Amino acid sequence: MSEREWWKEAIVYQIYPRSFNDSDGDGVGDIPGIVEKVDYLEALGVDVVWLNPVYESPMADNGYDIADYRAIHPRFGTMADWEHLLEELHDRDMRLIMDLVVNHTSEEHEWFVRSRAGEPAYRDHYVWREGEPDGPVPNNWESFFRGSAWRYDDEREAYFLHLYDESQPDLNWEDPDVRADVFEMMRWWLEKGIDGFRMDVINLISKPDGLPDGDQEIDGLPVGAEHYVNGPNLESYLEEMYEEALADYDAMTVGETVGMAAEEASAYIGDDRALNMAIHFEHMNVDRGDGGKYDPVDLDLLELKEIISRWQEALADEGWNCLYFSNHDQPRTVSRFGDDGEYREESAKMLTTVLCTLRGTPFLYQGQEIGMTNTSFEDPADVEDVWAENFLEEALEGDRYDSFEDVRPVLEECSRDNARTPMQWTDDDNAGFTDGEPWIGITDNYDEINVEAARADPDSIWHYYRELFALREEYETLVYGEYELLCADHPEVFTYERSLEDERLLVVCNFFGERAEIELGLEDEVANRLLGNYDEEPSFSGTIELRPYEAAVYRLS
CATH class of the missing domain: 3.20.20.80 (Glycosidases)
Structure with a gap:
């Protein structure tokens, strides 16, 4: 068995501060807004909060372009607010991890300002190469955000490397x-x-x-x-x-x-x-x-x-292993790997069953616990993500798409903005996220999909999460046990066994919206269902018959 560590047994909840909870009505989530929801996090049953960047930043890449690693951006609050959040989490036996962005900084960071000026102590802090403004770039590397990974700087009279946005110069780790x-x-x-x-x-x-x-x-x-x-x-x-x-x-x-x-x-x-x-x-x-x-x-x-x-x-x-299906860079889980229509609740529960029963630490992203879905873009102006903006510009300049309406379905399926729409707390105006104008559009279905409604429904996705967390805490086999894939060639069902000493747990998950059968050859086993996303147990007599997006966890003996 793997060595015990607190972080192996933890459930991690990722917070994207801009979109979690706005305490002051400016339309942007903030640290005091997170403090207001600490009791909610405790009630959900998470152990660790991962906080996306709240540092000083010009926000060219929503905070991943850091201008000062030791300062809090005023839109998010103050260092005193951050210290209050840490204290509130620790008082409830929850922990806090921070985003560390050290492949690159913002061009407004003091290190880059001084490197750009050629100061000897900072001259080599970034990846610079000589060149002419209209001449060839140092190499053919491309940015993850599309286009060349090099930008000419007039002050330094040289090119600097940026693997991401052109305002995010790469640090030179050789120094x-x-x-x-x-x-x-x-x-x-x-x-x-x-x-x-x-x-x-x-x-x-x-x-x-x-x-x-x-x-x-x-x-x-x-x-x-x-x-x-x-x-x-x-x-x-x-x-x-x-x-x-x-x-x-x-x-x-x-x-x-x-x-x-x-x-x-x-x-x-x-x-x-x-x-x-x-x-x-x-x-x-x-x-x-x-x-x-x-x-x-x-x-x-x-x-x-x-x-x-x-x-x-x-x-x-x-x-x-870090176990995840969603984060601030990915579309919403249930829209991507499940069914955000007829079987939204069943498929969201099924996907969560996988996350919480594999070997590793489960990471869930804000809103995942209520089955939040992808959003829609009525207009190009609705797009906020720099990666999506670059893709849209390039797509409209190319031959594949004729108009925004042509490229819109791809944006609505793939854009990072899908995960960055505000947390849906209630069916009130702006989903209870803010009293002001939200910085990004709110998904239209907040009147039905929100925390208040989920907590009031004992059969909701939210309560299913709590049951899974409790199951993982009760059975250390789900944390430290061995993993064995079963029926690897079945095209519709993901099933595996977790085992630790004499204990064996079986997980079966139907990934699609049609009924499926799976033959496991377990006729001689006694299978006790510990948890499932349907009220009635599936048929279990050697062959398991699964309903659309059905998931079940069994203890075998």
């Missing part, structure tokens, strides 16, 4: 002063009492010598990604991070690892390493074609099962 500054900042936050970090695109921090040209786009990643995904010095940088910033603290660390394969993960992930677990993307690409994020295709359950199983097995001995 030991950069690493020292980052590690000192991390210790500063840990000394303030936080319980860990979620590290944004952390496996992109190491770039190779010479910055060679990349091949054409591979697996949906930009041109050049093969050179800096798990770059040449990543392992040594992470080892140094652990020794210099983390080793003295009981901290939970979660690394967002773009393009990392399961076979590579164990080299970077472990109990006593800088990364305790990884947010990978392989399972997030099963419904995307060769065109990447904005190329939706039908879900292939066989591929999804293969990917999840590969990660379960790769980290079975060393490392740990």
Whole structure:
């Protein structure tokens, strides 16, 4: 059995502050608004809050462009507000992890301002290359947000690298002063009492010598990604991070690892390493074609099962899995992998059953516990996400789409804005999120899908989450037990066994809106259903007959 750790047994709840709860009526969620909902989080039963960036920022990328790592953006509140939130969480035995964004900063960060000016102490803090404003760029690398990954700076008279928005210059981790500054900042936050970090695109921090040209786009990643995904010095940088910033603290660390394969993960992930677990993307690409994020295709359950199983097995001995279907960068789970119409509740419960019964730490994103759905865009002006804006501009300039209405279905299926619409608390104006004008449109179905209605209905998705959390707490087999995929070739049902010592638990989940049967050969087993998303138990006599999106957890004996 894996070594016990508090973060392995935890349920993590991700809060996107701009859209969670607005306390002052300016239309933007804030830290005092989160404090108002701490009792709600406790009632739901979560253990850890992951807070998306609340730092000082010009908000070109909704806070992932940080201008000051040690200051709170005034729209979110003050440092005193943040300290109050931490105290309120800790008083309820909940913990707080902060977003750590250290592949890049904002161009307004003091480090970049001084680097741009050529100050010797900061000259090499970023990735600069000589060049002419109208001349060739240093290499052919592309940004994740489309277009060249290089921008010419008139003041420095050189190009700087930006793997994301052009206002987000990449830090130069080859410079030991950069690493020292980052590690000192991390210790500063840990000394303030936080319980860990979620590290944004952390496996992109190491770039190779010479910055060679990349091949054409591979697996949906930009041109050049093969050179800096798990770059040449990543392992040594992470080892140094652990020794210099983390080793003295009981901290939970979660690394967002773009393009990392399961076979590579164990080299970077472990109990006593800088990364305790990884947010990978392989399972997030099963419904995307060769065109990447904005190329939706039908879900292939066989591929999804293969990917999840590969990660379960790769980290079975060393490392740990981060379990998620949704976050601030992904469309809403029930609209993507379930059915946000007739079977919204059943499919939301089924997907949550998977999250909470695999080996790893479950992460849920705000609104997931009530089955919030994707939104709609009536007009291009409704699009807020910089990635979506860039895609829309490029799409309308190309030959594939003739108008906004043509490209609109793709935006409504794939845009990150889907996850960033305000939390739906009540059926009051603006879903109870704000008394003002919300910074982004609210999904129209808030009159039916909201927290108040969900908590009042004992059969709701919200209450099913609580039952799953309680089941996971009761059966440590769901946390530390071994994983075995069953019926790998079944195209509609995901079923697996979790076992620990003499205890065996069986999970069966129908991923589609039609009835399905599965033959498990368990005629001699006594199967006691512990939890399911239908009131009546499915037929269980060797062959299990499942209704649309049905999920059930059994104890076998």
